[in-house]
Amino acid sequence: MDRKVYTCFCTAVIHKGHLNIISEARKLGEVTVGVLSDEAMIRYNRFPTCTFEERVAAARSIEGVANVVVQKDMMYDEVIAELRPDYVIHGDNWCNPEAPEFFIRQNVESCLAKYGGRIVDVPYTFDPEVKRIDDLDRERLAMPEFRRRRLRQLIRLCPIVKTIEAHSGLTGLIAEKTVVRQADGRLDQFDAMWVSSLCDSTAKGKPDIEIVDMSSRLRTIDDIMEVTTKPIILDGDTGGLAEHFVYNVRTLERIGVSAVIIEDKCGLKKNSLFGTEVSQTQDSIDNFCAKIAAGKDALRTKEFMVIARCESLILERGMDDALDRCRAYVAAGADGIMIHSRKKDPAEILEFCDRFRAADAATPIVVVPTSFNTVTEAELAAHGVNICIYANQLTRAAFPAMQSVAQDLLKYHRALEVDSRLMPFKKIITLIDG
Ligand code: SPV
Ligand code: MG
Numbered sequence: 001m002d003r004k005v006y007t008c009f010c011t012a013v014i015h016k017g018h019l020n021i022i023s024e025a026r027k028l029g030e031v032t033v034g035v036l037s038d039e040a041m042i043r044y045n046r047f048p049t050c051t052f053e054e055r056v057a058a059a060r061s062i063e064g065v066a067n068v069v070v071q072k073d074m075m076y077d078e079v080i081a082e083l084r085p086d087y088v089i090h091g092d093n094w095c096n097p098e099a100p101e102f103f104i105r106q107n108v109e110s111c112l113a114k115y116g117g118r119i120v121d122v123p124y125t126f127d128p129e130v131k132r133i134d135d136l137d138r139e140r141l142a143m144p145e146f147r148r149r150r151l152r153q154l155i156r157l158c159p160i161v162k163t164i165e166a167h168s169g170l171t172g173l174i175a176e177k178t179v180v181r182q183a184d185g186r187l188d189q190f191d192a193m194w195v196s197s198l199c200d201s202t203a204k205g206k207p208d209i210e211i212v213d214m215s216s217r218l219r220t221i222d223d224i225m226e227v228t229t230k231p232i233i234l235d236g237d238t239g240g241l242a243e244h245f246v247y248n249v250r251t252l253e254r255i256g257v258s259a260v261i262i263e264d265k266c267g268l269k270k271n272s273l274f275g276t277e278v279s280q281t282q283d284s285i286d287n288f289c290a291k292i293a294a295g296k297d298a299l300r301t302k303e304f305m306v307i308a309r310c311e312s313l314i315l316e317r318g319m320d321d322a323l324d325r326c327r328a329y330v331a332a333g334a335d336g337i338m339i340h341s342r343k344k345d346p347a348e349i350l351e352f353c354d355r356f357r358a359a360d361a362a363t364p365i366v367v368v369p370t371s372f373n374t375v376t377e378a379e380l381a382a383h384g385v386n387i388c389i390y391a392n393q394l395t396r397a398a399f400p401a402m403q404s405v406a407q408d409l410l411k412y413h414r415a416l417e418v419d420s421r422l423m424p425f426k427k428i429i430t431l432i433d434g
Contacts, residue, residue, distance in 0.1 A: 003029030006085035010036040017125035034071035092121035103185040141229035144256025151258035172224035236260040246298040259305035289332035296333040305335035336364035346372035357384035
């Protein structure tokens with residue numbers, strides 16, 4: 001009987017490298033190709049540029065492939081237990097201890113060791129054409145049509161969309177490229193970026209009162225877009241006048257932003273973290289609904305999301321007011337709601353989510369756990385939250401670090417004393433492509 005050979009693919013673009021693996025695999029036995037599911041690809045830091053069905057069709061079309069199966073996890077435990085292949089074959093790029101695939105190889109090795117299966121490492125195909133195909137596939141994700149729809153895809157595919165603040169090309173790169181390996185070897189990364197009004201204003205040395213105008217916010221977004229592929233959620237403050245909002249929504253949709261979140265305040269907007277310590281005016285339900293409806297009406301795709309942010313808990317108007325408003329905003333066409341709180345205890349946010357979800361199972365819920373920071377992503381997801389935004393931690397980390405270095409340069413009149421706190425520029429520029 002033929003021996004069983006297994007390999008896993010995560011692309012619809014079949015190139016020389018894949019064909020080489022298949023031809024080596026055929027020499028060993030009957031070839032089964034696993035196609036990585038969308039969910040697994042996202043965790044693996046490879047957002048799919050085509051559908052799962054297209055990837056399956058591409059694998060099926062390769063001559064010599066006997067079976068195609070779905071691989072639901074980047075780790076091989078399940079698929080190996082099911083198929084018990086004699087060989088798992090892969091490019092030898094996963095032998096490099098620095099490569100993200102290295103831990104996957106270790107996982108495969110231990111799965112195969114249970115019954116005497118073997119790994120076959122095929123020399124990786126270094127070919128300019130293969131590199132070009134891989135680069136093109138990745139770069140497509142930065143195009144507006146791919147980036148814009150990616151947020152809705154993530155909401156569908158992820159237990160919770162992990163979103164981090166970005167206000168520059170550099171913070172965008174941190175959002176794009178930070179990947180950690182968890183204790184079980186799985187990779188984790190952020191899914192999306194939040195262009196915060198607070199951090200965008202702070203980076204420009206301005207207060208968060210809508211003084212940084214849309215042209216300037218667009219400049220920031222463009223800087224981020226130039227060096228990233230992940231989807232962008234814009235903090236749209238109050239959205240301004242409805243007559244202006246419709247123009248802005250069109251621009252954002254056209255350039256590939258995925259969502260704008262506007263808050264139900266009017267007049268001079270102040271940051272929500274001030275709560276009732278400053279005077280802030282909540283808009284009427286009717287006015288705000290009209291603004292949402294106007295924004296939705298201006299859209300040209302079904303991908304862009306207008307998300308309504310409710311400030312009732314921040315302004316201490318009560319849970320019922322928050323629920324009534326959010327339901328009205330959804331009825332007016334909002335594609336999602338954001339509920340905010342400045343309490344340290346997450347109880348009020350979780351109560352809101354439970355009560356909102358009891359009557360509405362579908363509308364995405366967004367939260368910003370800055371004050372209620374003990375809550376975990378898993379707890380939020382269990383209460384029906386779809387998007388968790390880490391709205392300002394990068395700025396708050398960078399500011400004191402820069403301030404203390406500046407103080408010490410003045411204090412010591414030289415740079416030696418601060419050096420141990422600094423990252424060598426050589427390391428910083430590894431973040432930067434090109
Ligand atoms: C922002 O990041 O600008 C926000 C969230 O609006 S918060 O600062 O918590 O109001
Ligand atoms: Mg804001």
